[in-house]
Amino acid sequence: MSFSFASWNINSIRQRETLVLDWLSNHPVDVLCLQEIKCEQHQFPASFAEAGYHVAIVGQKAYNGVAVIARKPFEVRHRRLPGFSHDAARYIEIEIDRLTIGGLYLPNGNSGGEEGYRLKIEFFETLAHHAREMLERDEDFALIGDFNVCPAPEDLAPGALGAHDALLRPETRAAWRSLCWLGLTDAVRALYPRECLYTFWDYQAGAWDRNMGLRIDHALLSPRLADRLEAVHIDRDERARPQPSDHVPLVVTLRADRPL
Template sequence: MKFATWNINSIRQRRDLVLQWLEREQPDLLGLQEIKCTDEQFPADAFREAGYESVVVGQKSYNGVAILSRVPFTLAHRTLPGWDTDPPQARYVEIRTDTLTFGNLYLPNGNSGGEAGYDNKLSFMSALREHARDMLRAGTDFVLAGDYNVCPTDEDLAPGALSPDDALVRPASRAAFRSLLWLGLTDALRALHPQGRFYTFWDYQAGAWPRDSGLCIDHALLSPRLAERLLTAMPDREERGMKQPSDHVPLVVTLRDGDGAR
Protein backbone atom coordinates (compact mmCIF):
# COMPACT_ATOMS: atom_id res chain seq x y z
CA MET A 1 0.00 0.00 0.00
CA LYS A 2 1.37 3.38 -1.02
CA PHE A 3 -0.29 6.69 -0.22
CA ALA A 4 0.70 10.33 -0.34
CA THR A 5 -0.45 13.77 0.73
CA TRP A 6 0.17 16.87 -1.39
CA ASN A 7 -0.93 20.47 -1.03
CA ILE A 8 -1.17 21.20 -4.73
CA ASN A 9 -1.99 24.94 -4.52
CA SER A 10 -4.55 24.93 -7.39
CA ILE A 11 -5.36 21.65 -9.09
CA ARG A 12 -6.46 23.31 -12.32
CA GLN A 13 -3.07 25.00 -12.66
CA ARG A 14 -1.15 21.83 -11.77
CA ARG A 15 -3.33 19.03 -13.10
CA ASP A 16 -0.64 17.82 -15.50
CA LEU A 17 2.01 17.78 -12.77
CA VAL A 18 -0.25 15.53 -10.71
CA LEU A 19 -0.97 13.25 -13.67
CA GLN A 20 2.73 12.89 -14.41
CA TRP A 21 3.46 12.16 -10.77
CA LEU A 22 0.70 9.55 -10.58
CA GLU A 23 2.04 7.79 -13.66
CA ARG A 24 5.53 7.74 -12.20
CA GLU A 25 4.73 6.83 -8.58
CA GLN A 26 1.49 4.80 -8.88
CA PRO A 27 0.17 5.42 -5.36
CA ASP A 28 -2.99 3.69 -4.21
CA LEU A 29 -4.27 6.88 -2.57
CA LEU A 30 -3.40 10.55 -2.96
CA GLY A 31 -4.80 13.24 -0.69
CA LEU A 32 -4.77 16.71 -2.23
CA GLN A 33 -5.22 19.98 -0.37
CA GLU A 34 -5.81 23.57 -1.43
CA ILE A 35 -7.33 22.49 -4.73
CA LYS A 36 -8.91 25.98 -5.01
CA CYS A 37 -11.91 24.97 -7.09
CA THR A 38 -15.51 23.84 -6.77
CA ASP A 39 -16.49 20.19 -7.08
CA GLU A 40 -17.66 20.77 -10.66
CA GLN A 41 -14.38 22.41 -11.67
CA PHE A 42 -12.23 19.53 -10.42
CA PRO A 43 -10.68 17.56 -13.35
CA ALA A 44 -12.10 14.21 -12.25
CA ASP A 45 -12.37 12.87 -15.81
CA ALA A 46 -8.65 13.29 -16.42
CA PHE A 47 -7.82 11.36 -13.27
CA ARG A 48 -10.38 8.67 -14.09
CA GLU A 49 -8.63 8.11 -17.41
CA ALA A 50 -5.43 7.62 -15.40
CA GLY A 51 -7.13 4.97 -13.26
CA TYR A 52 -8.15 7.05 -10.25
CA GLU A 53 -11.62 7.81 -8.93
CA SER A 54 -12.06 11.07 -7.03
CA VAL A 55 -13.96 12.38 -4.06
CA VAL A 56 -13.92 16.16 -3.85
CA VAL A 57 -14.90 18.74 -1.25
CA GLY A 58 -14.37 21.98 -3.12
CA GLN A 59 -14.68 25.67 -2.46
CA LYS A 60 -14.46 28.54 -4.92
CA SER A 61 -10.94 30.04 -5.05
CA TYR A 62 -9.91 28.89 -1.57
CA ASN A 63 -9.19 25.75 0.46
CA GLY A 64 -10.64 22.52 -0.96
CA VAL A 65 -9.58 18.90 -0.49
CA ALA A 66 -9.80 15.79 -2.64
CA ILE A 67 -8.77 12.15 -2.55
CA LEU A 68 -7.72 10.17 -5.63
CA SER A 69 -7.96 6.40 -5.29
CA ARG A 70 -7.24 3.46 -7.53
CA VAL A 71 -8.76 1.06 -4.97
CA PRO A 72 -12.48 0.75 -4.20
CA PHE A 73 -13.71 3.04 -1.43
CA THR A 74 -16.76 4.49 0.26
CA LEU A 75 -17.16 8.08 1.41
CA ALA A 76 -17.19 8.42 5.21
CA HIS A 77 -17.15 12.19 5.88
CA ARG A 78 -17.14 15.40 3.85
CA THR A 79 -16.44 17.52 6.93
CA LEU A 80 -14.45 16.96 10.09
CA PRO A 81 -16.86 15.64 12.73
CA GLY A 82 -17.31 18.17 15.51
CA TRP A 83 -15.90 21.15 13.61
CA ASP A 84 -18.28 23.69 12.09
CA THR A 85 -17.63 27.17 10.72
CA ASP A 86 -19.81 29.90 9.28
CA PRO A 87 -19.35 30.13 6.37
CA PRO A 88 -18.28 26.48 5.84
CA GLN A 89 -14.65 25.77 4.94
CA ALA A 90 -13.65 22.85 2.70
CA ARG A 91 -10.87 21.36 4.82
CA TYR A 92 -11.59 17.66 5.40
CA VAL A 93 -12.67 14.53 3.55
CA GLU A 94 -12.51 10.91 4.67
CA ILE A 95 -12.93 7.59 2.87
CA ARG A 96 -12.89 3.91 3.80
CA THR A 97 -11.18 1.21 1.76
CA ASP A 98 -11.03 -2.53 2.45
CA THR A 99 -7.89 -2.05 4.53
CA LEU A 100 -8.01 1.40 6.16
CA THR A 101 -9.77 4.70 6.74
CA PHE A 102 -8.04 7.64 5.07
CA GLY A 103 -8.65 11.15 6.38
CA ASN A 104 -7.31 14.02 4.28
CA LEU A 105 -7.06 17.40 6.01
CA TYR A 106 -6.07 21.00 5.35
CA LEU A 107 -5.63 22.60 8.74
CA PRO A 108 -6.14 26.38 9.08
CA ASN A 109 -2.91 28.36 8.93
CA GLY A 110 -3.86 30.52 11.92
CA ASN A 111 -1.86 33.61 10.99
CA SER A 112 -4.77 35.63 9.64
CA GLY A 113 -7.86 36.90 11.42
CA GLY A 114 -6.12 37.75 14.68
CA GLU A 115 -6.74 35.59 17.73
CA ALA A 116 -10.09 34.46 16.31
CA GLY A 117 -8.23 33.01 13.32
CA TYR A 118 -5.79 31.27 15.60
CA ASP A 119 -8.59 29.91 17.77
CA ASN A 120 -10.12 28.46 14.59
CA LYS A 121 -6.88 26.55 14.01
CA LEU A 122 -6.89 25.17 17.55
CA SER A 123 -10.56 24.24 17.38
CA PHE A 124 -9.87 22.19 14.24
CA MET A 125 -7.04 20.39 16.02
CA SER A 126 -9.25 19.71 19.01
CA ALA A 127 -11.98 18.24 16.82
CA LEU A 128 -9.37 16.17 14.96
CA ARG A 129 -8.09 14.78 18.25
CA GLU A 130 -11.60 13.79 19.34
CA HIS A 131 -12.30 12.16 15.97
CA ALA A 132 -9.03 10.23 16.21
CA ARG A 133 -9.91 9.17 19.76
CA ASP A 134 -13.29 7.90 18.59
CA MET A 135 -11.69 5.86 15.80
CA LEU A 136 -9.11 4.41 18.18
CA ARG A 137 -11.84 3.37 20.58
CA ALA A 138 -13.67 1.71 17.68
CA GLY A 139 -10.54 -0.23 16.71
CA THR A 140 -10.32 1.46 13.29
CA ASP A 141 -7.11 1.31 11.25
CA PHE A 142 -6.67 4.86 9.95
CA VAL A 143 -4.41 7.52 8.49
CA LEU A 144 -4.81 11.24 9.13
CA ALA A 145 -2.69 12.88 6.43
CA GLY A 146 -2.46 16.36 5.01
CA ASP A 147 -1.24 19.90 5.46
CA TYR A 148 -1.23 20.36 9.23
CA ASN A 149 0.31 23.84 9.08
CA VAL A 150 2.40 22.95 12.15
CA CYS A 151 6.15 22.55 12.51
CA PRO A 152 6.17 20.17 15.49
CA THR A 153 9.80 20.86 16.53
CA ASP A 154 12.55 23.32 15.75
CA GLU A 155 14.11 20.69 13.48
CA ASP A 156 11.02 20.94 11.25
CA LEU A 157 11.94 24.36 9.90
CA ALA A 158 15.07 25.98 8.53
CA PRO A 159 16.78 28.35 10.94
CA GLY A 160 15.18 31.78 10.66
CA ALA A 161 12.39 30.61 8.36
CA LEU A 162 9.64 31.70 10.76
CA SER A 163 9.32 34.17 13.59
CA PRO A 164 8.76 32.69 17.07
CA ASP A 165 5.18 34.01 17.19
CA ASP A 166 4.15 32.44 13.87
CA ALA A 167 1.04 30.26 14.25
CA LEU A 168 2.91 27.27 12.78
CA VAL A 169 5.32 27.18 15.73
CA ARG A 170 3.38 28.74 18.61
CA PRO A 171 3.45 26.57 21.75
CA ALA A 172 -0.28 25.83 21.61
CA SER A 173 0.01 24.61 18.00
CA ARG A 174 2.83 22.26 18.87
CA ALA A 175 1.06 21.06 22.00
CA ALA A 176 -2.07 20.27 19.95
CA PHE A 177 0.02 18.24 17.50
CA ARG A 178 1.72 16.37 20.35
CA SER A 179 -1.69 15.58 21.83
CA LEU A 180 -2.47 13.57 18.68
CA LEU A 181 0.72 11.57 19.14
CA TRP A 182 -0.05 11.03 22.84
CA LEU A 183 -3.30 9.35 21.83
CA GLY A 184 -1.12 6.63 20.32
CA LEU A 185 -0.69 7.85 16.76
CA THR A 186 2.63 7.60 14.91
CA ASP A 187 4.20 10.33 12.77
CA ALA A 188 5.25 8.23 9.77
CA LEU A 189 8.20 10.40 8.73
CA ARG A 190 9.65 10.84 12.21
CA ALA A 191 9.16 7.19 13.15
CA LEU A 192 11.65 6.26 10.43
CA HIS A 193 13.75 9.45 10.48
CA PRO A 194 13.73 10.77 14.06
CA GLN A 195 16.52 13.23 13.38
CA GLY A 196 17.40 15.51 10.49
CA ARG A 197 15.68 18.21 8.46
CA PHE A 198 13.09 16.98 5.98
CA TYR A 199 11.01 19.74 4.40
CA THR A 200 7.69 19.56 2.56
CA PHE A 201 7.21 23.30 1.86
CA TRP A 202 9.35 26.11 0.47
CA ASP A 203 7.82 29.57 0.07
CA TYR A 204 7.80 31.20 -3.35
CA GLN A 205 9.31 34.34 -1.77
CA ALA A 206 12.86 35.33 -0.80
CA GLY A 207 14.57 32.48 -2.67
CA ALA A 208 13.39 29.90 -0.15
CA TRP A 209 13.81 26.95 -2.54
CA PRO A 210 17.37 27.67 -3.76
CA ARG A 211 18.38 28.49 -0.17
CA ASP A 212 16.64 25.34 1.12
CA SER A 213 14.79 27.46 3.65
CA GLY A 214 11.90 25.08 4.10
CA LEU A 215 9.30 23.82 6.55
CA CYS A 216 7.96 20.39 7.40
CA ILE A 217 4.22 21.03 7.75
CA ASP A 218 2.71 18.10 5.84
CA HIS A 219 2.37 15.00 8.00
CA ALA A 220 0.89 11.50 7.98
CA LEU A 221 -0.25 10.12 11.34
CA LEU A 222 -0.95 6.39 11.59
CA SER A 223 -3.05 4.39 14.02
CA PRO A 224 -1.17 1.67 15.94
CA ARG A 225 -1.73 -1.37 13.70
CA LEU A 226 -0.89 0.64 10.58
CA ALA A 227 2.25 1.95 12.27
CA GLU A 228 3.39 -1.66 12.67
CA ARG A 229 3.19 -2.00 8.88
CA LEU A 230 5.18 1.18 8.11
CA LEU A 231 7.95 0.66 5.55
CA THR A 232 8.96 4.04 4.11
CA ALA A 233 8.10 7.72 4.45
CA MET A 234 9.80 10.59 2.63
CA PRO A 235 9.00 13.92 0.95
CA ASP A 236 9.44 13.89 -2.84
CA ARG A 237 11.72 16.93 -3.04
CA GLU A 238 12.11 16.70 -6.82
CA GLU A 239 8.61 18.07 -7.35
CA ARG A 240 9.61 21.47 -5.96
CA GLY A 241 12.12 21.84 -8.79
CA MET A 242 9.54 21.29 -11.54
CA LYS A 243 8.29 24.07 -13.80
CA GLN A 244 5.55 26.09 -12.06
CA PRO A 245 5.46 23.78 -9.03
CA SER A 246 3.34 23.91 -5.93
CA ASP A 247 5.13 25.37 -2.93
CA HIS A 248 4.58 21.96 -1.26
CA VAL A 249 5.83 18.53 -2.32
CA PRO A 250 4.21 15.12 -1.82
CA LEU A 251 4.90 13.23 1.37
CA VAL A 252 4.94 9.58 0.29
CA VAL A 253 4.35 6.65 2.66
CA THR A 254 4.37 2.92 2.02
CA LEU A 255 2.93 0.20 4.23
CA ARG A 256 3.47 -3.53 4.26
CA ASP A 257 0.39 -5.41 3.05
CA GLY A 258 -2.07 -6.16 5.84
CA ASP A 259 -4.39 -9.05 6.51
CA GLY A 260 -7.75 -7.35 6.22
CA ALA A 261 -9.70 -4.32 7.38
CA ARG A 262 -10.89 -3.33 10.82
Protein backbone atom coordinates (compact mmCIF):
# COMPACT_ATOMS: atom_id res chain seq x y z
CA MET A 1 0.00 0.00 0.00
CA SER A 2 1.09 3.57 -0.62
CA PHE A 3 1.84 5.98 2.23
CA SER A 4 0.87 9.64 2.16
CA PHE A 5 1.67 12.59 4.37
CA ALA A 6 0.75 16.24 4.20
CA SER A 7 1.71 19.66 5.51
CA TRP A 8 -0.63 22.57 6.20
CA ASN A 9 0.08 25.90 7.83
CA ILE A 10 -3.39 26.29 9.28
CA ASN A 11 -3.01 29.79 10.79
CA SER A 12 -4.93 28.95 13.99
CA ILE A 13 -6.31 25.46 14.53
CA ARG A 14 -9.06 26.73 16.82
CA GLN A 15 -10.41 28.97 14.07
CA ARG A 16 -10.14 26.26 11.42
CA GLU A 17 -10.84 23.07 13.34
CA THR A 18 -13.82 22.18 11.13
CA LEU A 19 -11.86 22.84 7.93
CA VAL A 20 -9.16 20.37 9.01
CA LEU A 21 -11.65 17.71 10.14
CA ASP A 22 -13.50 18.01 6.83
CA TRP A 23 -10.28 17.87 4.87
CA LEU A 24 -9.10 14.74 6.68
CA SER A 25 -12.42 13.02 6.07
CA ASN A 26 -12.05 13.65 2.33
CA HIS A 27 -8.29 13.09 2.04
CA PRO A 28 -7.19 9.87 3.73
CA VAL A 29 -3.56 10.83 4.34
CA ASP A 30 -1.67 8.80 6.91
CA VAL A 31 -0.05 11.82 8.57
CA LEU A 32 -0.87 15.53 8.60
CA CYS A 33 1.71 18.01 9.91
CA LEU A 34 0.27 21.37 10.97
CA GLN A 35 2.06 24.68 11.49
CA GLU A 36 0.98 27.91 13.18
CA ILE A 37 -1.58 26.17 15.35
CA LYS A 38 -1.36 29.29 17.59
CA CYS A 39 -2.38 27.61 20.84
CA GLU A 40 -0.96 25.79 23.82
CA GLN A 41 -1.27 22.03 24.08
CA HIS A 42 -4.29 22.08 26.39
CA GLN A 43 -6.14 24.39 23.97
CA PHE A 44 -5.79 22.12 20.95
CA PRO A 45 -9.26 20.90 19.92
CA ALA A 46 -10.21 17.54 21.43
CA SER A 47 -12.33 16.72 18.40
CA PHE A 48 -9.42 15.07 16.57
CA ALA A 49 -8.72 12.54 19.32
CA GLU A 50 -12.46 12.01 19.71
CA ALA A 51 -12.64 11.18 16.00
CA GLY A 52 -10.00 8.48 16.48
CA TYR A 53 -6.91 10.33 15.30
CA HIS A 54 -3.58 10.18 17.12
CA VAL A 55 -2.26 13.64 17.94
CA ALA A 56 1.00 15.19 19.18
CA ILE A 57 1.29 18.91 19.87
CA VAL A 58 4.10 21.37 20.46
CA GLY A 59 2.19 24.49 21.38
CA GLN A 60 2.80 28.08 22.37
CA LYS A 61 0.44 30.82 23.45
CA ALA A 62 -0.94 32.81 20.47
CA TYR A 63 2.04 32.24 18.15
CA ASN A 64 3.82 29.52 16.19
CA GLY A 65 3.10 25.94 17.26
CA VAL A 66 3.24 22.67 15.34
CA ALA A 67 1.27 19.43 15.57
CA VAL A 68 0.95 15.99 14.01
CA ILE A 69 -2.35 14.22 13.35
CA ALA A 70 -2.17 10.59 12.22
CA ARG A 71 -4.50 7.70 11.58
CA LYS A 72 -2.49 5.23 13.66
CA PRO A 73 -0.06 5.40 16.58
CA PHE A 74 3.40 6.89 16.16
CA GLU A 75 6.43 7.67 18.31
CA VAL A 76 7.48 11.25 18.97
CA ARG A 77 11.26 11.49 18.59
CA HIS A 78 11.77 15.22 19.14
CA ARG A 79 9.61 18.16 20.28
CA ARG A 80 12.16 20.75 19.23
CA LEU A 81 14.85 20.85 16.56
CA PRO A 82 17.94 19.26 18.12
CA GLY A 83 20.61 21.90 18.63
CA PHE A 84 18.46 24.95 17.92
CA SER A 85 19.12 27.70 20.46
CA HIS A 86 15.64 29.26 20.51
CA ASP A 87 12.79 27.58 22.39
CA ALA A 88 9.98 28.52 19.98
CA ALA A 89 7.43 25.83 19.10
CA ARG A 90 8.65 25.25 15.56
CA TYR A 91 9.54 21.57 15.17
CA ILE A 92 8.16 18.12 15.88
CA GLU A 93 9.59 14.82 14.68
CA ILE A 94 7.84 11.47 14.66
CA GLU A 95 8.54 7.91 13.61
CA ILE A 96 5.85 5.86 11.91
CA ASP A 97 6.10 2.75 9.70
CA ARG A 98 9.94 2.87 9.82
CA LEU A 99 9.78 6.41 8.45
CA THR A 100 10.82 9.62 10.21
CA ILE A 101 8.84 12.80 9.52
CA GLY A 102 9.99 16.19 10.73
CA GLY A 103 7.25 18.82 10.70
CA LEU A 104 8.63 22.35 10.83
CA TYR A 105 7.74 26.03 10.83
CA LEU A 106 10.87 27.94 9.88
CA PRO A 107 11.18 31.57 11.03
CA ASN A 108 9.98 34.13 8.51
CA GLY A 109 12.93 36.45 9.08
CA ASN A 110 11.21 39.72 8.20
CA SER A 111 10.53 40.78 11.80
CA GLY A 112 12.96 41.45 14.60
CA GLY A 113 15.56 43.17 12.46
CA GLU A 114 18.86 41.43 11.78
CA GLU A 115 18.51 39.33 14.93
CA GLY A 116 15.23 37.95 13.56
CA TYR A 117 16.90 37.15 10.28
CA ARG A 118 19.89 35.57 12.04
CA LEU A 119 17.45 33.22 13.78
CA LYS A 120 16.09 32.16 10.40
CA ILE A 121 19.54 31.28 9.08
CA GLU A 122 20.43 29.52 12.34
CA PHE A 123 17.34 27.34 12.01
CA PHE A 124 18.33 26.42 8.44
CA GLU A 125 21.88 25.56 9.51
CA THR A 126 20.71 23.53 12.51
CA LEU A 127 18.20 21.68 10.34
CA ALA A 128 20.95 20.86 7.83
CA HIS A 129 23.15 19.50 10.63
CA HIS A 130 20.29 17.33 11.88
CA ALA A 131 19.51 16.10 8.36
CA ARG A 132 23.17 15.26 7.78
CA GLU A 133 23.21 13.14 10.94
CA MET A 134 20.10 11.25 9.83
CA LEU A 135 21.65 10.65 6.42
CA GLU A 136 24.81 9.34 8.06
CA ARG A 137 22.63 6.92 10.04
CA ASP A 138 21.03 5.85 6.74
CA GLU A 139 17.53 6.77 7.92
CA ASP A 140 14.50 7.23 5.69
CA PHE A 141 13.03 10.64 6.46
CA ALA A 142 11.06 13.59 5.19
CA LEU A 143 11.23 17.21 6.27
CA ILE A 144 7.91 18.89 5.58
CA GLY A 145 6.34 22.19 6.48
CA ASP A 146 6.47 25.95 6.03
CA PHE A 147 10.12 26.70 5.17
CA ASN A 148 9.46 30.40 4.47
CA VAL A 149 11.65 30.42 1.37
CA CYS A 150 10.89 30.81 -2.33
CA PRO A 151 13.84 28.86 -3.73
CA ALA A 152 13.65 30.12 -7.34
CA PRO A 153 11.92 32.80 -9.44
CA GLU A 154 9.16 30.41 -10.51
CA ASP A 155 8.24 29.96 -6.84
CA LEU A 156 6.52 33.33 -6.62
CA ALA A 157 4.26 35.42 -8.80
CA PRO A 158 6.02 38.44 -10.33
CA GLY A 159 5.75 41.34 -7.91
CA ALA A 160 4.41 39.24 -5.03
CA LEU A 161 7.37 40.15 -2.80
CA GLY A 162 9.91 42.94 -2.62
CA ALA A 163 13.40 42.14 -3.81
CA HIS A 164 14.86 42.34 -0.29
CA ASP A 165 12.23 40.20 1.44
CA ALA A 166 13.72 37.60 3.82
CA LEU A 167 12.08 34.82 1.80
CA LEU A 168 14.18 35.81 -1.21
CA ARG A 169 17.46 37.06 0.23
CA PRO A 170 20.51 35.36 -1.27
CA GLU A 171 21.49 33.97 2.13
CA THR A 172 18.06 32.37 2.50
CA ARG A 173 18.19 30.71 -0.89
CA ALA A 174 21.78 29.60 -0.26
CA ALA A 175 20.71 28.00 3.04
CA TRP A 176 17.93 26.14 1.20
CA ARG A 177 20.36 24.91 -1.45
CA SER A 178 22.83 23.76 1.21
CA LEU A 179 20.06 21.69 2.77
CA CYS A 180 19.04 20.14 -0.55
CA TRP A 181 22.63 19.49 -1.61
CA LEU A 182 23.07 17.12 1.30
CA GLY A 183 21.21 14.67 -0.93
CA LEU A 184 17.57 15.60 -0.31
CA THR A 185 14.90 15.86 -3.01
CA ASP A 186 12.35 18.65 -3.31
CA ALA A 187 9.25 16.51 -3.92
CA VAL A 188 7.38 19.16 -5.91
CA ARG A 189 10.26 19.93 -8.24
CA ALA A 190 11.02 16.24 -8.74
CA LEU A 191 7.66 15.86 -10.48
CA TYR A 192 6.97 19.44 -11.64
CA PRO A 193 10.39 20.90 -12.48
CA ARG A 194 9.41 24.34 -13.83
CA GLU A 195 5.69 24.88 -13.21
CA CYS A 196 4.54 27.91 -11.23
CA LEU A 197 2.84 26.17 -8.31
CA TYR A 198 1.95 28.11 -5.16
CA THR A 199 1.04 27.08 -1.61
CA PHE A 200 0.37 30.53 -0.09
CA TRP A 201 -1.69 33.57 -1.05
CA ASP A 202 -1.72 36.60 1.25
CA TYR A 203 -5.02 37.90 2.61
CA GLN A 204 -4.09 41.39 1.43
CA ALA A 205 -4.32 43.16 -1.95
CA GLY A 206 -6.52 40.53 -3.57
CA ALA A 207 -3.61 38.08 -3.77
CA TRP A 208 -5.86 35.03 -4.19
CA ASP A 209 -8.06 36.56 -6.89
CA ARG A 210 -4.97 37.81 -8.75
CA ASN A 211 -3.06 34.53 -8.19
CA MET A 212 -0.21 36.44 -6.55
CA GLY A 213 1.07 33.37 -4.76
CA LEU A 214 4.23 31.94 -3.24
CA ARG A 215 5.59 28.41 -2.94
CA ILE A 216 6.96 28.37 0.59
CA ASP A 217 5.61 25.05 1.89
CA HIS A 218 7.94 22.22 0.91
CA ALA A 219 8.68 18.53 1.36
CA LEU A 220 12.28 17.30 1.26
CA LEU A 221 12.85 13.56 0.93
CA SER A 222 15.84 11.40 1.80
CA PRO A 223 17.20 9.27 -1.08
CA ARG A 224 15.19 6.07 -0.66
CA LEU A 225 11.98 8.03 -0.12
CA ALA A 226 12.69 10.02 -3.28
CA ASP A 227 12.91 6.70 -5.13
CA ARG A 228 9.42 5.87 -3.84
CA LEU A 229 7.86 9.22 -4.77
CA GLU A 230 4.57 8.59 -6.57
CA ALA A 231 2.60 11.83 -6.46
CA VAL A 232 2.51 15.37 -5.12
CA HIS A 233 -0.66 17.41 -4.79
CA ILE A 234 -1.13 21.05 -3.80
CA ASP A 235 -4.77 21.39 -2.74
CA ARG A 236 -5.58 24.86 -4.08
CA ASP A 237 -9.29 24.34 -3.51
CA GLU A 238 -8.86 24.92 0.22
CA ARG A 239 -7.87 28.55 -0.36
CA ALA A 240 -11.31 29.22 -1.87
CA ARG A 241 -13.18 27.90 1.18
CA PRO A 242 -14.91 30.32 3.58
CA GLN A 243 -12.47 31.76 6.14
CA PRO A 244 -9.50 29.76 4.84
CA SER A 245 -5.91 29.69 5.95
CA ASP A 246 -3.61 31.69 3.71
CA HIS A 247 -1.74 28.41 3.04
CA VAL A 248 -3.09 25.22 1.44
CA PRO A 249 -2.23 21.56 2.06
CA LEU A 250 0.75 19.97 0.35
CA VAL A 251 0.33 16.19 -0.02
CA VAL A 252 3.09 13.68 -0.83
CA THR A 253 2.36 10.06 -1.74
CA LEU A 254 4.99 7.33 -1.66
CA ARG A 255 4.81 3.94 -3.33
CA ALA A 256 4.82 0.93 -1.03
CA ASP A 257 8.21 0.05 0.33
CA ARG A 258 9.82 -2.97 -1.27
CA PRO A 259 10.39 -5.93 1.08
CA LEU A 260 13.85 -6.07 2.62
